Amino acid sequence: MRIDSSTTAAAILPLVGGPANVTSVAHCMTRLRLGLADPSRADRAALRAVPGVLGLVMDDGSCQVVLGPGAVTAVTAAFERLLAEAPAAAPPAGAPSTASPTAVPAAAAGPAAAGRGAGGSGPKVLLRRIAAVFLPLIPALVGCGILAGVNGLLLNAGLLPGLTPALTAVASGFMALLPVFVGYNTAKEFGGTPVLGGAVAAIVVHPGVAQVTAFGVALSPGQGGVLGALAAALLATRVEKWCRGRVPRTLDVLLTPTLTVLVAGLGTLYGLMYAAGAVSAAVGAAANWLLATTGAFAGLVLGGLFLPLVTLGLHQALIPVHATLIEQQGYTVLLPVLAMAGAGQVGAAVAVYVRLRPGAPLRTTIRSALPAGLLGVGEPLVYGVSLPLGRPFLTACAGGAAGGAFVGFFAMLGDRVGATAIGPSGWALFPLLAGNRGLGETAGIYAGGLLTGYAVGFAATYAFGGVSAATAAAAALDPHGS
Structure with a gap:
């Protein structure tokens, strides 16, 4: 379903507390990321019900609205226009009336500065703030x-x-x-x-x-x-x-x-x-040692746990590690392993599609989200399919673990597969592949990992996903008739 960005932005703004409650606006490949002065003012149930919203992650002053690739850019621009057109909010009581000529306004400094009073603290918040950098x-x-x-x-x-x-x-x-x-x-x-x-x-x-x-x-x-x-x-x-x-x-x-x-x-x-x-x-030595000595096991763990990190919005905290590896070695060996989580998700979604009765609304959702999933953007499938169904989310993690173990096994044999940049995964990662072998061998190992993730994710979901029992519930997961 194609959404109108202005309509979606206008629907989201009052549900997060209005312009006065928004301290920062940013977006990644799939999520509108809002800093909120008072997160309790956000209506979570209503936000999830907005047409076009695929999921919601609330975390210590941060509100992440999952919209999917393409849509998020347009909705973010529309959301920023609405904020710019809104009347300026009065400063909090007791705030200084003037600022230093070189000081930065709190809202421009990000959610850390403007929303600190909301109570964000601890390692989880620190990781989120570093990811925002x-x-x-x-x-x-x-x-x-x-x-x-x-x-x-x-x-x-x-x-x-x-x-x-x-x-x-x-x-x-x-x-x-x-x-x-x-x-x-x-x-x-x-x-x-x-x-x-x-x-x-x-x-x-x-x-x-x-x-x-x-x-x-x-x-x-x-x-x-x-x-x-x-x-x-x-x-x-x-x-x-x-x-x-x-x-x-x-x-x-x-x-x-x-x-x-x-x-x-x-x-x-x-x-x-x-x-x-x-x-x-x-960091570089640890990453190389991890894959060279415990590659299959390390790949299994990393590939299996990455989807939960995505659902918590913490996966972006790994960006500094990737950037460090790219600076040192020219590529990051961790990203191709983590990308296997998306392969497991695709396999699980295909299994759900096969098990559902013809005409089920969720089949339409899967058909529309699969192209993005194959290109490595997994949130539409995560929030629209596997996570609401429950058990397919776990079987998707199993597929990611299998794909990660495949790539890690070859790392143990001395064949490192890396990516020269951060962001894409799935098929979109092929142009960014690099390693210590020829490009053909590197691409072959990565493709083998994807196929393993697809196959195990499909087989585990088909056999243990409990999809047939959830067919009636699946029909209710698409309230907007997409």
């Missing part, structure tokens, strides 16, 4: 990753030698400055001035750091990567907030940015870059 970067990561893969094919084939240098520059420019963007978004998410976070994070990639010695070792440009940039911007935000409360207002515009860049910059050079470099190296 990287979510806006995914489109560029995908685009540059695909171009890098195409350029690699041209170089290996010796084709278009006059074009490949240009493609190298186009594909590599963003990745070379990725820490700057991470620093900017980190400061924005955690309540600092974004450009100051970007300025301090830029130190990580500046060629001049090669002249600096920390702990008796010369630093190298890029040392620490995105983790170093994340830590640098967090330090800059802390220093900036400390200065805001102590520097006289008349000198704030001069002293606060200067002290922020100076103190956080020196801290980055003489501490954070070295420490983040050690952590980044450990």
Whole structure:
């Protein structure tokens, strides 16, 4: 069913508490992500009943409305227009009436700044906030990753030698400055001035750091990567907030940015870059060791547990790990394993389709969601099919575990399969595949994992999914007649 983005956005806004309750708006490939000042004002049942809404995840001040690929972009734009047209909300009682010339409004700083009073705290919220740093970067990561893969094919084939240098520059420019963007978004998410976070994070990639010695070792440009940039911007935000409360207002515009860049910059050079470099190296070594020594078991666990992470909205917290591996090795070995969860979901959905009686409304839902599922966007199938039915969600996880074990088994044999960018999975991951073998062998292993996930997800759901007993309930899962 095709939805009208303006109508959907207009229906969602009052159900999340109205414009005054929305502190931030963002989206990923399938979800409208809203920061809410008071999450209790959101009407969960009514939100799930809005035509076009596939699911809902509420988590400590964050409201994630699952809309599916394509639709989410249009609905987000319409939602932002509604917010811009809404009357400005009065500031909370006791809030300062003026701000520093370089301060960032709370709503612009993200849900962490504006919605902190809602009570968000703990590791789960921290992971969500870190994920929010990287979510806006995914489109560029995908685009540059695909171009890098195409350029690699041209170089290996010796084709278009006059074009490949240009493609190298186009594909590599963003990745070379990725820490700057991470620093900017980190400061924005955690309540600092974004450009100051970007300025301090830029130190990580500046060629001049090669002249600096920390702990008796010369630093190298890029040392620490995105983790170093994340830590640098967090330090800059802390220093900036400390200065805001102590520097006289008349000198704030001069002293606060200067002290922020100076103190956080020196801290980055003489501490954070070295420490983040050690952590980044450990992350890469741990990922390689995990798959090389326990590949089949590790793949089984990772592939089997990824769908639950998706339903909780925590899967994006793995983006810093993927980005670190891509910086170090040129590809992330974890993404192809995790992508097997989507294959298990597709197999389970096909089994549900086969077991349902002809004409059941849920069959229409499956037909419309399967193309997205094959391309690695699994939320429409998760929230529209397997999760409401219950048992097929578990059998889909079994399919993901089998596919992950298949890819992990070959990693134990020394055949690493990786992805040069983050975001796509399923069939859409083929242009991004890379590894330590030839492209044909790498693609063959990945395709074998997908087929294994499809087959096991289908067989487990057909045999143990309890679909025939749930046929009547399945018909009620499509209240909008899609």
